[in-house]
Amino acid sequence: MKLINKTRILALLLTFALTISVIPGFAVAASKDIKVQLDGKQIAFDTKPQISNGSTLVPYRALAEKLKATVKYDSKTNKVSVVKGSKTVVLTIGSTNATINGKAVKLDAAPITKNGSTLVPLRFLGESLGVWVSWKASTATVSLETQKTIEHAMGKTTLKKVPERVVVLFNGMVDATTLLGVKPVGAVESYVEQPWYNFLKGKMSGVKNLGDETQPSLEAIVALKPDVIIGSKMRHEKIYSQLQAIAPTVMTEDIYSWKKTLEIGGIVYNKEAQASQYIADWDKRVADFKSQIGSKAAKTKVSVIRFNPDGSARAYMAGFATNIFKELGFDFPKAQKDAKSDIVTVKTLEQTSLLDGDYIFDFTTDWTGDGGVYKHQKEWTDSDLWKNLNAVKNKKYYKVNVVSWNMSGGPQAAKMMLDDLYFYFDLD
Amino acid sequence: MRGWQVTLAIFLLFAMIGCSSSPDSTGGGNAGSDGGGKEDRQQAVAPKKMEVADLSTGISMLSTLTKDFKQAVEADDEGQRKELVAQIAGVWEEIKADLEAQSGDTYPAVAQEMTAFLDSASGEAIDRELVIQQDYQLYQRFRDLGKALKE
Incomplete structure (x- = not known):
């Protein structure tokens, strides 16, 4: 009997302990x-x-x-x-x-x-x-930390508090900024779907349009009285000192290395954990993609191209989309690699074979608005030379979204492009 | 009036009655006039009855079906292609009212893209490049809608 009573008491105590541990208010624990x-x-x-x-x-x-x-x-x-x-x-x-x-x-x-x-x-x-x-x-x-000194592509900049009035001068950083839950006071406009890419529009209400990424309005930036300006050396090297005179300025090396863009944003905005988590989730998805595609990626030569309004075309050996393909383990056409250039320019139809691969992804868009580039694209793609390309014969020529594959250049665009690759390579 | 004239008049009368009751007449003033052609083509798709729990599920289903569709087209699997078009049409029927209620701004564009896709993807002969392009557009569209619904 005594043993039974002791057992009952112990059980009751254990139950009590378990119960109070899940009641709100009791979830306070001292941590030495x-x-x-x-x-x-x-x-x-x-x-x-x-x-x-x-x-x-x-x-x-x-x-x-x-x-x-x-x-x-x-x-x-x-x-x-x-x-x-x-x-x-x-x-x-x-x-x-x-x-x-x-x-x-x-x-x-x-x-x-x-x-x-x-x-x-x-x-x-x-x-x-x-x-x-x-x-x-x-x-x-x-x-x-009451202040933050950030090393960036053009030196060091110290911020005396977490910025509230943010000016963003390239599209990839607009993407990263909205992803991190920050609304800038001013940003450069998108190249198409202006003033903001459709996938960003909902989060950009009231943001001042600062003009083109390559030539933002300094006057408009001054008027915004920003706490920080985030630009890119690739675009804004020449105006860096002018930007620094307006507000502390941080510069990325380029506009398309989206992980670096996101990391810089995370540091500036006190959102490092969020930025790191996004990248960790990306890495998991990349691992999943690679696991599903297996050895096919390394054996597949992808050609990333666009047609230009001047009557030429180009293949990309560097840049946003190309970097993602590299990360996924894809190969590129030998002729493009041999050109040893970030951009392989194809000036005449007779050189069309330079655009070939096992897959061709084309993000041509008409950003001038006159339709000329589409006429030029059609002229080439209607030709026998084009129809004789391997990718075309094998029906692996695809027209893809220019915003997510090229123009945005940020973390959200990267995810959309990766989604597209699941679509194009028939993965789950 | 001579007999042939009467006959001609009756013939003309019946001819006019026949035209005005045709669903394809222009200026008929009903839903079956100019838009009737497209509706006829959509109905030729015969949407398959699909079980869709809610809008979010429907959008997720369409994301998957659009991927499957591309694969069917590229595999030249006519039977699967037609089956998938019917399923896509079926899911769309189930969700479109909710989608319009929830995403009124986006709905017209989505509806237009779906109409264009079903138009191109149905039937015996298809423009392969066109349907894959339209399918890709829908795939992106439903991906973005799915994301927007979660936020």
Whole structure:
């Protein structure tokens, strides 16, 4: 009987322990091991950081002082106000409702009181005050940075807070910026589907059109009073010093290396985790594609082309689409590789064989609007020389989407192009 | 009036009645006039009755079916091609009302592309390059719609 009673009690205790662990409010766990660093220096707290619903909570007063913010606590309303520069953040103990400059926001975890200290969500407070916040799982360290020095293609640029007024000067970065949930105040227009590519339009309402990627309006940029300008050395090297004079400027090397574009955006916008996750998801999909296509990729010569309004055509040995094919393990036509040029120009119909491959992907588009390039394309593709190309004879000549294969050049476009390749190579 | 004149008049009368009741007459003022030709071709597709749980499922099905269609065309599998066209038409019938309600801005373009595709993809002889191009357009379209619905 005694044994049965003991067993029952133990069972009851276990059940109780399991039950309270899944009740909200009981999911707060002290973590002795979480460290918080500000600009590389560890912050000591009287009350240890807590984790609630995946959020790290820290004593707000100690944190605010370190961030050189002023704090106020209203015991009647249980509200904590933290002010830094132009930002006022108000939290309420026990509530997931907060405001930033009067605008309502929802928190993942409510501020709590423990041992006489009020603990608030660290990431939320830091980000609200324009501080870079990152989590390093291997050392259980939350890292806060009040400024960020970014090494880029044209030097180093220091940002004094996470930018809010962002100007973006190339299409690939417009793609990356919207992907990361940031709306720029100004951006260069798209080449077609103007002013913004259709897949971006929904997120670009109210954004100032700064003109062509190759020649953005400096006057319009000045008027926007940006916190940061993101351009590309490939396009904007000559105006870099002028851009720097307007606002801190960060430059990518080129406009089509979308992973680098996304990484830079992630750093500037305090969205590194999101950027890294996107790339990780991409890598998984690439692995899946390669697994499905097997050895076929290495044996398949793909030719990426377009026709030009001047009566010529070109094959790409470098650039956005080509880089994706390389990443997937495809080969390229020998004649194009032998040309040893990023762009292989084909000036006459008689040279058409340079455009051949096992597959030809053509993203010709009429960006001048006069239809001339399509006439030229038809003239060549109606010819016997064209019809004699291997890809054409084998019915592997495809006209593809110029936005996702060439003109956008960003992470969302990359995913769309990869989707297309599942379509064209008959993969699941 | 002479007999031949009466006969001619009756003949002309019947000829006129016949024209105005034809579904192909122009200016007939009903849905079966100018648009009747396209509707006739669509109905020639005979959409297959498809089980579609909801809009999201339907869009996902169409993404898959458009891929399968391309493969069928390239494999010269006439039977499969026709079956897939009927399935695509069937799923479209099931979802189009919901799609219009949910994506009113995009719907007209999608409907137009679907009409053009079904028009080209049905029948015995098809323009292979054209249908694959139209199929690709629909594949992209449904991919984007699927993504938009999730957001």
